[in-house]
Amino acid sequence: MKKSDCVSFLADPNSRRSCLCSIFPTASLLCLVYFIGSAFIAPNYKEKLSIWGLGGSLQNSAVSNCGIKCRPYGSEALPEGIVSKSSNLEMRPLWGSRKATYNVGFQQTNVNNTNNLFAMAVGIKQKVLVNKMVKKFLSSNFVVMLFHYDGIVDEWKDFEWSDHVIHISAVNQTKWWFAKRFLHPDIVAEYSYIFLWDEDLGVEDFHPEQYVSIIISEGLEISQPALDRNKSEVHHQITARGRRTKVHRRTYKPGGGRKGCDGSSTAPPCTGWIEMMAPVFSRAAWRCVWYMIQNDLIHAWGLDMQLGYCAQASSL
């Protein structure tokens, strides 16, 4: 199967088209995880993963063991059984059964409950690309959330999917501002992966489900689809698609005009680094990244160099 998994990318909203692309039977990725490449830190990491995986249930059992002291703040007056610490973004019909209204009109490739979230900051000027991205992720059964930074919401109503995605509007805010306010880890706790993308990515050959299956099988906590060198402006070599592998965690190539990467490089952006335009976070990594995002963070320049804390935390 030689399909390509490709994300093309308009770097400059005004004109220049470049293309981020992951091409492969499946997406090729980068990741922040334990890629220093040494086998001996992997076990640590695995251990950590399983701790994360268990996070929810550990917390729940802790609540029942330590009684009222451990109850969520403010819930002490309520019967324990009705207190739920987390929620989700599922829209519910006013009447009738749940399934009836969700993703109506979209061919679903998977009838199982959706469990991934696609969130993107959008402006009406990028209508065409956004439409393609939203359709692709809806048909892969993602929950889709749009952050409108230009305050325009009504003009999206032309699209059939408009009533089936969540719209949030706040003028001149960045995706990090929105994510900090509207993607609290307790609210998005049900989603296995959170895609927090820019609006100018072309997804003609990108397959969300395939991508998710790769990051699951590789155990990637933070990742991004790789860029097609032919169509994208590649600023950091690690973000370009590798020809031979599905996934890569480091690069050995010198970057454009920058300090080179070689076998002895152990730090971003040679190893363990992704760009901020198309990050994908696991539930556990998102909980960490959400705390890393400061309330006054705007452009998030430099955050890319720090994300590793949330994928290999205890070693730093």
Ligand SMILES: *[C@@H]1O[C@H](CO)[C@@H](O)[C@H](O)[C@H]1NC(C)=O
């Ligand atoms: C739903 O999920 C189950 C278990 O994860 C899987 O076996 C089944 O194939 C899925 N159904 C579809 C339509 O993808």
Ligand SMILES: *[C@@H]1O[C@H](CO)[C@@H](O)[C@H](O)[C@H]1NC(C)=O
């Ligand atoms: C939003 O940004 C635009 C462009 O910088 C500016 O013209 C406009 O006044 C801003 N609006 C608000 C409400 O800050």
Ligand SMILES: *[C@@H]1O[C@H](CO)[C@@H](O)[C@H](O)[C@H]1NC(C)=O
């Ligand atoms: C990129 O361009 C080169 C040279 O033109 C070509 O051989 C290669 O197949 C192209 N790769 C993709 C993914 O289109």
